[in-house]
Amino acid sequence: MTAFIRRYFLLLVASTIVVTLLGYVAVRFLQSRSTSLNRTARLMNFLRNPQDHSDWALSAGTRCGTAPFVFPTNGYIGFIWDDSFRPGHRHQGIDVFGGQAQNTTPILAAYPGYLSRLPDWKSTVIIRVPNDPLQPDRQIWTYYTHMADEQGNSFISTNFPPGTSEVYVEAGTLLGYQGNFSGSPGNPTGIHLHFSIVLDDGQGKFLNELEITNTLDPSPYFSLKLNANTNQSSIPFCPSE
Numbered sequence: 001m002t003a004f005i006r007r008y009f010l011l012l013v014a015s016t017i018v019v020t021l022l023g024y025v026a027v028r029f030l031q032s033r034s035t036s037l038n039r040t041a042r043l044m045n046f047l048r049n050p051q052d053h054s055d056w057a058l059s060a061g062t063r064c065g066t067a068p069f070v071f072p073t074n075g076y077i078g079f080i081w082d083d084s085f086r087p088g089h090r091h092q093g094i095d096v097f098g099g100q101a102q103n104t105t106p107i108l109a110a111y112p113g114y115l116s117r118l119p120d121w122k123s124t125v126i127i128r129v130p131n132d133p134l135q136p137d138r139q140i141w142t143y144y145t146h147m148a149d150e151q152g153n154s155f156i157s158t159n160f161p162p163g164t165s166e167v168y169v170e171a172g173t174l175l176g177y178q179g180n181f182s183g184s185p186g187n188p189t190g191i192h193l194h195f196s197i198v199l200d201d202g203q204g205k206f207l208n209e210l211e212i213t214n215t216l217d218p219s220p221y222f223s224l225k226l227n228a229n230t231n232q233s234s235i236p237f238c239p240s241e
């Protein structure tokens with residue numbers, strides 16, 4: 001091999017490596033973007049014609065195998081834990097879209113516990129679970145929101161008025177109905193339930209639900225693939241289905 005050919009060969013090898021690495025980085029970047037875009041596209045499909053996609057939906061009160069939690073509402077799981085809607089954003093829970101008018105699709109407690117509704121909460125309840133079924137030495141909280149219309153008129157059950165504190169509820173208790181209140185009047189979020197599992201601060205209070213690090217991957221609580229890092233695009237169903 002002449003020196004020229006050897007140099008040419010080394011250059012070819014080096015550029016092949018660089019191109020491969022760049023390609024890998026680009027594919028990973030596009031994959032993470034496309035994960036949420038895939039789910040957005042399929043959600044649009046579902047919402048255009050929910051009755052044509054009833055096989056994508058799960059039912060309120062059903063349980064996958066021996067999972068500790070029952071499914072809290074009827075509908076299609078449009079977004080899952082750690083989906084990203086915009087750069088830097090990480091979704092802290094699951095979004096379940098009933099595909100019906102607001103104030104129609106019931107929302108049930110996923111697990112027993114002690115329900116509270118702060119005096120200024122229009123669309124949200126939180127349930128204290130003293131013993132995490134998967135880690136009984138800690139307390140966790142289950143959080144349910146968007147139970148009001150776009151102006152903040154509540155769809156929460158009248159059994160739980162604002163200021164309700166520590167009322168015991170069984171799994172399956174009716175909490176309210178799916179709505180689209182985003183927290184700011186006139187800025188609807190689309191009719192769905194946002195559900196999340198929130199960590200305790202160790203002093204008996206729930207942490208800020210808006211931070212994903214204060215929430216738990218709900219997958220093992222429902223036996224459903226609800227983690228966007230490991231579920232790129234499949235529709236969550238019970239494992240046996």
Ligand SMILES: [Zn+2]
Pocket residue numbers: 091093094095193194195
């Ligand atoms: Zn959500």
